[in-house]
Amino acid sequence: MKKREIIEQIENGKMSITESFRFLNDSSLALKEQQINNNDSKEKLKEVKAKLDRLVGLDKLKRLVDELEAFVKIQQKRQENQLATEPLVMHMVFKGNPGTGKTTIARIFGELFKELGLLSEGHLKEVERADLVGEYIGHTAQKTKDAIEEALGGILFIDEAYSLARGGTRDFGKESIDALVKGMEDNRDDLIVILAGYPREMEEFLETNPGLSSRFPIKVHFDDYTLDELIEIAELMLEEREYELSQTAESKLYKILAKKRQKSGSERGNARTVRNLIERAIRVQAMRVVEKEDIFRKDLMLIQPEDFEE
Missing domain, CATH: 3.40.50.300 (P-loop containing nucleotide triphosphate hydrolases)
Known part of the structure; x- marks a missing residue:
């Protein structure tokens, strides 16, 4: 209801002054609540799109x-x-x-x-x-x-x-x-x-x-990921887990993925394959590092070529 309509209601005796104030107050609260919800939705929309932007390729x-x-x-x-x-x-x-x-x-x-x-x-x-x-x-x-x-x-x-x-x-x-x-x-x-x-x-x-x-x-x-995109995906997966690839490990992973694609086609060399390789490498790295007498922070984070099994 617009302000002019409220005034007409008061003049015609269909609404009291108290009722008009209550109506305006309720309308104002509803408008504020709607604005808050709209702002929340906009922020959440930004978060969803940021999640999408972080994905490699696509x-x-x-x-x-x-x-x-x-x-x-x-x-x-x-x-x-x-x-x-x-x-x-x-x-x-x-x-x-x-x-x-x-x-x-x-x-x-x-x-x-x-x-x-x-x-x-x-x-x-x-x-x-x-x-x-x-x-x-x-x-x-x-x-x-x-x-x-x-x-x-x-x-x-x-x-x-x-x-x-x-x-x-x-x-x-x-x-x-x-x-x-x-x-x-x-x-x-x-x-x-x-x-x-x-x-x-x-x-x-x-x-x-x-x-x-x-x-x-x-x-x-x-589309299938390119090999360079797969390496980028591997690095993001490791970063989330606070690990990183050595340069030689990155080269070995690239060769493994290229070989899988050559033998089995692109369906065997996509992000799912990368995830399996990374999770396996982390377990192999743990077996390698746990045998060390002195274990440093860098040892705990670095994935080496020997952690990737063909």
Whole structure:
């Protein structure tokens, strides 16, 4: 209610002076509370984006985040100004090899969309085929419904989503897809679904189900990390744990990663592989250092080439 309307209410005897003061005071408190909440949300949004910026590579993803943030804010402003708005459908497909950051980005998206007001909770519920598909008629629909309910307010992340379409006509995967589509429609205001998996398999999956593909307007390809980016990721992982690589250890790690890529392809030489190598090196380093008679701070921190086992 505007001030002029309050004055008219008082003049017409419909509101007392005391009531008008109480109303103005309540309105002022509500406005202040809203401003505080908006400021908190802006700060949290900055924190989420800073978390994203700290990730190595993923330049296209960072650009996409800026686009989505701008799109959501402008649609909200257009709605406030009673202009036509585009539907805020944020269901996505993530295509990429293991260890390219798909789950990490999905988790950050949950936090981002919560601060933008699209999700009430922003948590990530990660599932795969076994969590959605049952063993008898009726079991699958209930399992999929349960997964959706647990994801409400956040993101339902389905890894290796193409496995739902494998198994032939007698398989219950199609039942899960049907239940998933219904759940997306019923909970469109507080649920985002992300389908993820290997690039080629995801493309084939979407081609065989165009109806499903159209429900996921945002499709993101996750590039494999370069070897230099993998070394940078290794250094960040070690820095978080207060370790560091010697120059010779860095050279050895580079050679190990290059060899893995050459032998097994990029899916065997991404961030997940780096994490495994680093965690193993830390354990081997502990075995090496514990035998020393005098252990100095530098000994506790430095990873040497012999700590990396081929």
